[in-house]
Amino acid sequence: MRARMGSIAAKCSCSMLLTFPIYSSCIFSSKLEFRRIEQVVSNFDPTAVIQLSWKPRAFLAKRFLTDSECDHMIQLAKDKLEESMVADNESGKSVKSDIRTSSGMFLMKGQDEVVSRIEDRIAAWTFLPKENGESIQVLRYQYGQKYEPHFDYFHDKNNQALGGHRIATVLMYLSDVVKGGETVFPSAEHDGGPKDDSWSDCGKSGLGVKPKKGDALLFFSLHPSAEPDPMSLHTGCPVVEGEKWSATKWIHVGSFEKPRPKSGECVNEDDKCEEWAAYGECKKNPAYMVGTPDWPGACRKACKLC
Numbered sequence: 001m002r003a004r005m006g007s008i009a010a011k012c013s014c015s016m017l018l019t020f021p022i023y024s025s026c027i028f029s030s031k032l033e034f035r036r037i038e039q040v041v042s043n044f045d046p047t048a049v050i051q052l053s054w055k056p057r058a059f060l061a062k063r064f065l066t067d068s069e070c071d072h073m074i075q076l077a078k079d080k081l082e083e084s085m086v087a088d089n090e091s092g093k094s095v096k097s098d099i100r101t102s103s104g105m106f107l108m109k110g111q112d113e114v115v116s117r118i119e120d121r122i123a124a125w126t127f128l129p130k131e132n133g134e135s136i137q138v139l140r141y142q143y144g145q146k147y148e149p150h151f152d153y154f155h156d157k158n159n160q161a162l163g164g165h166r167i168a169t170v171l172m173y174l175s176d177v178v179k180g181g182e183t184v185f186p187s188a189e190h191d192g193g194p195k196d197d198s199w200s201d202c203g204k205s206g207l208g209v210k211p212k213k214g215d216a217l218l219f220f221s222l223h224p225s226a227e228p229d230p231m232s233l234h235t236g237c238p239v240v241e242g243e244k245w246s247a248t249k250w251i252h253v254g255s256f257e258k259p260r261p262k263s264g265e266c267v268n269e270d271d272k273c274e275e276w277a278a279y280g281e282c283k284k285n286p287a288y289m290v291g292t293p294d295w296p297g298a299c300r301k302a303c304k305l306c
């Protein structure tokens, strides 16, 4: 596969490559960039995608992530977990709630090469631009922890200000779970047929997906008309035995990038940057404060980088 892609790319002009969607960023700035894209392509096997449902639109990609990619994301997250939050339906503010009892943290977009490659692969699969995605949230569910039925599209206007509604979600399973932790769509048109006792009771309550390390679930929260799809209601079932690790990428209708300072401008993007820098955050939290060449951090001035 890798060799074939290489030879196709070598023979094609950029405009020809544009007709081959996986190569939509065909303006390879360097050989290295080409290799990176090639790796994205060779690590994504479209024949391993199963259509689960049309109402809601839901698809499962088997072996979407390698074991080492799963382990890497867990490693990045495991010392930084905090109680998960939900968006309040009226104010849109993040609040703690019994509805969602996992713990988690957000990685930085393009935090490192592995994360960046996974984000490229998500864009290649969904045909949705990378810039429309939020940063990946890594989640850990321990015994009994769950996310009760909810929609991923928002009910408040504040959370739609940047990028509009969430159109799709890619949920990546980073671990196997002994029992429970299934993702279930209770309002789906089909329930996926009979289920044996390897499923939890919650897992049996609708169209269910068992967490399997490396697999990824893609579902759309909006219809192609951009209206919310109530059938996209979904739940993360309580873990009955074992532990569940997952990583979520929410993708919006439009760009989710905050307007960046013009190039050359040396500013802090948050009033608290100087205070955080004084507490040593430039060293402790470089991904946010300093960033990477592709995704400059929010406090480069306070960290004395420009």
Ligand SMILES: O=C(O)CCC(=O)C(=O)O
Pocket: 147, 152, 169, 171, 181, 182, 183, 184, 234, 235, 236, 237, 246, 248
């Ligand atoms: O973990 C799951 O199965 C569901 C997670 C979920 O619904 C979400 O992160 O929006």
